[in-house]
Amino acid sequence: MSTTTLPQKQKGVWFDPSGCSFREFDVTPPGPGEVLIKNVAVASNPKDWKYTRVWYDLVKWEGIEGNDVAGYVEAVGEGVTEFKKGDRVAAFTKMTQPHPKWGAYQQYSTAPLSTTFPLGARTAFEDAATLPLALGTAFIGLYRTLAIPPFITGDTKEKDKVKGKPILIYGASSSVGAYTVQLAKLSGLYVVGVAGSSAEYARSLGADVVVDYRGKTPEQISAEITKAVEGHGALHLVYDAVSTQSTRLIELELLGKAGGGKLCSVLPWPEELKVPVGVEAVWTKCSATYEEDTEFAAKMYRALSPLVDSGLFKPNRVRIIPGGLAGVPKGVEMLGREEVSGEKLVYLVGDTPGL
Numbered sequence: 276m277s278t279t280t281l282p283q284k285q286k287g288v289w290f291d292p293s294g295c296s297f298r299e300f301d302v303t304p305p306g307p308g309e310v311l312i313k314n315v316a317v318a319s320n321p322k323d324w325k326y327t328r329v330w331y332d333l334v335k336w337e338g339i340e341g342n343d344v345a346g347y348v349e350a351v352g353e354g355v356t357e358f359k360k361g362d363r364v365a366a367f368t369k370m371t372q373p374h375p376k377w378g379a380y381q382q383y384s385t386a387p388l389s390t391t392f393p394l395g396a397r398t399a400f401e402d403a404a405t406l407p408l409a410l411g412t413a414f415i416g417l418y419r420t421l422a423i424p425p426f427i428t429g430d431t432k433e434k435d436k437v438k439g440k441p442i443l444i445y446g447a448s449s450s451v452g453a454y455t456v457q458l459a460k461l462s463g464l465y466v467v468g469v470a471g472s473s474a475e476y477a478r479s480l481g482a483d484v485v486v487d488y489r490g491k492t493p494e495q496i497s498a499e500i501t502k503a504v505e506g507h508g509a510l511h512l513v514y515d516a517v518s519t520q521s522t523r524l525i526e527l528e529l530l531g532k533a534g535g536g537k538l539c540s541v542l543p544w545p546e547e548l549k550v551p552v553g554v555e556a557v558w559t560k561c562s563a564t565y566e567e568d569t570e571f572a573a574k575m576y577r578a579l580s581p582l583v584d585s586g587l588f589k590p591n592r593v594r595i596i597p598g599g600l601a602g603v604p605k606g607v608e609m610l611g612r613e614e615v616s617g618e619k620l621v622y623l624v625g626d627t628p629g630l
């Protein structure tokens with residue numbers, strides 16, 4: 276580890292089933308292959324309220340939530356040469372770990388080197404904080420689960436094979452969906468999205484057609500998707516960034532009619548929901564810190580960061596929640612009430628009263 280003197284104590288937000296509390300914690304020096312980041316902006320994801328409010332009986336997890344951080348490198352662990360103190364970075368930390376050092380809702384967070392990526396000079400911290408988890412979920416789902424050749428590497432012939440093919444991205448205006456739409460377009464796919472009040476936003480990200488689901492029956496939505504796909508070949512690829520019973524039933528029917536295909540689901544697949552012959556439904560995860568995906572994820576984050584900096588790849592639209600870390604309980608409650616549309620909730624650590 277670098278020899279700089281680290282701060283000893285810091286404040287952060289502890290999550291347990293009774294709610295959120297603001298507490299003091301130790302600052303943990305980074306271990307080998309780890310980066311300690313002084314957070315400037317951190318962001319929320321829907322799972323941040325689900326773990327302690329919905330899935331607690333199953334996961335029995337409590338701790339410092341959050342996994343999206345952007346800020347300055349404070350110190351690096353043994354073996355880390357890519358970064359030094361003061362570098363501007365964003366990172367996906369590690370989810371649901373027993374040690375609080377990995378949480379985002381605190382002043383200093385630890386992240387693995389592989390999921391820490393440099394930020395260009397034009398990339399604002401609040402924009403960068405929207406990237407890590409949702410972007411990882413998008414590129415793992417698209418390129419690993421659906422096995423589309425990644426646009427950054429690989430055989431040109433393989434990449435050409437998918438060009439123009441249709442993909443359905445359900446939830447095209449969500450945080451994950453917004454990144455999936457852009458990656459799918461970079462891979463040359465024909466994108467049919469489904470969105471509601473933020474449908475225009477999904478169009479602005481490059482979706483070729485956006486079906487507005489509001490006020491429509493599943494049959495009407497399905498018919499509009501079928502019409503949108505006409506002339507672009509059979510629909511064999513689906514990325515479901517919503518993953519409810521009703522979205523899945525629509526997708527299974529569409530893939531069944533097309534004679535099969537792959538469905539990437541962002542939530543666990545319910546065993547009782549049968550899939551037609553020829554259809555493969557897979558629960559994708561942001562497995563960027565899993566051994567088998569570490570190298571790939573490291574490459575993707577580092578390839579996309581310059582595209583964000585040049586404006587070619589758009590970070591999620593940001594909604595700053597006032598009060599810095601003190602705003603976290605309000606933010607996660609908004610996610611719990613499903614009040615967030617086409618935006619990412621971001622907290623500026625420097626806005627926290629008393630810090």
Ligand SMILES: NC(=O)c1ccc[n+]([C@@H]2O[C@H](COP(=O)([O-])OP(=O)(O)OC[C@H]3O[C@@H](n4cnc5c(N)ncnc54)[C@H](OP(=O)(O)O)[C@@H]3O)[C@@H](O)[C@H]2O)c1
Pocket residue numbers: 320321322408409412445446447448449450451452469470471472473474488516517522540541542559560561562610615616617618
């Ligand atoms: N597996 C993993 O590793 C992983 C990782 C990240 C997220 N997730 C899960 O993925 C889901 C999405 O996460 P997120 O961060 O992207 O959420 P988010 O941005 O907070 O989702 C809100 C968006 O969902 C859209 N939406 C809601 N119902 C819809 C429907 N029936 N059809 C189309 N769009 C709909 C809304 O679109 P409109 O406002 O336009 O209607 C809104 O923009 C969550 O369940 C989350 O827990 C899983």
